[in-house]
Amino acid sequence: MVVxxxxxxxxxLGRCLAAVGRAAARARAARPSVRVDVVVALDRCTDGSARIAAAAGAVVVAGSWGTAGAARAAAVQAAGxxxxxxxxxxxDADSAVPAHWLTGHLHAARGGxxxxxxxxxxxxxxxxxSVLExxxxxxxxxxxxxxxxxxxxGVRADVYAACGGFRAVPHGEDVLLAETARGRGHRVLATDRVRVLTSGRSTGRAERGFAGYLRALAGRREPLGTGPG
Known part of the structure; x- marks a missing residue:
């Protein structure tokens, strides 16, 4: 399932879901038994996001969670x-995954x-x-x-549950999940084989998210850290 x-x-969002759709089609072609559910969690949306998600055939859940972590967790819960x-x-909604994204994830899962x-x-x-450099x-x-x-x-569902899932924190729900998984001794694979294109916008939805990091990067000559992730 994709959240x-x-x-x-x-x-x-349309670009994101179209790319996910292509990845899902390739995964199903490679393994016909694979079922791919796409769940979109609409967090206090006031624009046309709901219409776009529905037109793409995604499962849609709506709420007022206030953080990406809580919205991700709600999507996982809705899918059961x-x-x-x-x-x-x-x-993320501002990202575009490659066509081999899901097959790459599934191959890694089959590999342990x-x-x-x-x-x-x-x-x-x-x-x-200059900023890209x-x-x-x-x-x-x-x-x-x-x-x-x-x-x-990507994470196996039972491992996700054992590690507490995506938490309702202002930012860093992904880092917390990864740290917990490593601390519990789960097998974690860090790979560049399924690289995702994401927006380079400087104004994002999370105060300390990727967009904020890019904004800070543009404003300094010698960045001090590697930012989110």
Whole structure:
């Protein structure tokens, strides 16, 4: 199952869900027994996001959760994901996954991974070349990378439950899940093989999210850290 939290994303949600749809079609073609449910959690949306999600055939849940973590958790709960045979995959409404995204996640799960941490890359069309260069200088797009991004994260459903799921924190619900999984000794795979394109916008939905990091990166000559993930 794929979970997508949404807060007024009518401009980019269609691209996101179309990309997820292509990935789902490839996964079903590769393994006809695979079922892919896409659940969109609309968090206090006032724009056309609900119409776009419904037109894409997604399962839609709506609420007033206030954080991406709580919205992700609500999407997982709505789908009733459970057990060792269910793989939960998370992305963001401003992201576009590659066509091999789900087949890559499923291949990793079959290989024994219990949690997958994928990479993301900002859309170069959204950033000045100097900012994009700084971002790449600080991020390792390679196997065994140190980053955690909810826009490209997969986890086995029973492991998700055992680790407390996505928590209703202001930010970093993905990092908390990964840290808990590692602390419990679960098999965590950090890979660049299913890289996701994400928006390079400087104004986002989470105060300390990816957009805020890019905004800070644009405003400093020598970034001090690697930002979210």
């Amino acid at each position: 997508v939290p949404v807060r007024d994303e009518e401009r980019l 994901a459970a057990g060792e045979r269910t793989w939960i995959v998370s992305t 991974a219990e949690l997958l941490l994928g990479t993301v890359e900002p859309d170069p069309r959204d950033l000045p070349p 700084r971002w790449h200088a600080l991020h390792r797009l390679e196997e065994g990378h140190p980053h955690v991004h909810a826009a490209n994260l």
